[in-house]
Amino acid sequence: MAKVRSVNLVFPPSRSPDVTGYKMYYVNTGEVLNYDSPVIELGMPPIGADGDMRVDVSLTGVLTDGSYDLGFTSVDDARNESSMSTLLNVPFDFVAPDAPGPVRVEII
Amino acid sequence: MKNLASKLLTVGLIVTLLYIGTAAVAWEQIRLVEYFGYTGEPVVIAWDAAAGVEWWEVEGWMKERDAVIIQGSTPTAQITFTLPFAGHYVFRVKACNAAEGCSTPAVSDDPAFATVSGQPQGWTVYGHIAPPGPVVVE
Numbered sequence: 001m002a003k004v005r006s007v008n009l010v011f012p013p014s015r016s017p018d019v020t021g022y023k024m025y026y027v028n029t030g031e032v033l034n035y036d037s038p039v040i041e042l043g044m045p046p047i048g049a050d051g052d053m054r055v056d057v058s059l060t061g062v063l064t065d066g067s068y069d070l071g072f073t074s075v076d077d078a079r080n081e082s083s084m085s086t087l088l089n090v091p092f093d094f095v096a097p098d099a100p101g102p103v104r105v106e107i108i
Numbered sequence: 109m110k111n112l113a114s115k116l117l118t119v120g121l122i123v124t125l126l127y128i129g130t131a132a133v134a135w136e137q138i139r140l141v142e143y144f145g146y147t148g149e150p151v152v153i154a155w156d157a158a159a160g161v162e163w164w165e166v167e168g169w170m171k172e173r174d175a176v177i178i179q180g181s182t183p184t185a186q187i188t189f190t191l192p193f194a195g196h197y198v199f200r201v202k203a204c205n206a207a208e209g210c211s212t213p214a215v216s217d218d219p220a221f222a223t224v225s226g227q228p229q230g231w232t233v234y235g236h237i238a239p240p241g242p243v244v245v246e
Contacts, residue, residue: 015149018192
């Protein structure tokens with residue numbers, strides 16, 4: 001089984017005290033990124049020692065190889081949603097290369 | 109750099125306050141000084157100082173929750189709040205002294221009392237949710 005490298009997207013949490021979760025909107029680079037774009041509910045990602053949140057996008061199972069524009073928002077319990085923090089033209093490569101061919105022993 | 113959609117509002121709230129049975133606790137104007145838009149960020153409200161007032165009581169009523177979410181009192185003619193939740197807030201201010209108690213409240217969304225840029229108009233404050241910070245790939 002191939003091994004796919006983790007890719008973390010890192011961001012400081014919202015400063016608002018009433019945030020209950022985060023969303024990540026995504027489109028292929030060049031498409032329109034807005035609140036109608038495909039979205040992944042992130043819940044509350046863990047906060048690292050540096051105070052930032054990290055999301056391993058390789059685990060979402062949604063993004064494939066390609067270049068994406070991403071938008072992150074924070075959400076409160078009433079489903080109000082913040083403006084987007086965006087990250088544009090992000091290249092992802094989640095496909096491992098082919099394995100080398102069969103290995104044989106060669107006695108010299 | 110903070111990603112703040114800050115805006116400066118100069119909103120006047122002209123009030124006529126009557127204290128039941130006695131002379132009014134005289135003060136004339138409150139205004140929203142600075143509003144940084146996001147929950148957790150400060151909102152500053154100030155008003156004209158007035159003779160005879162020993163302290164002011166200020167409330168922030170939240171429309172969506174139909175509840176007083178913010179309460180405070182101050183001996184100075186200014187108070188700073190943070191907005192705990194996203195939504196619309198209406199502010200009420202009373203002028204108080206020990207001898208007479210407190211006046212009826214001046215309410216910020218009542219055009220009978222409030223002015224915006226010198227014209228009669230009610231106002232509210234809307235608290236937005238702050239977005240997450242800049243995103244980077246790691």
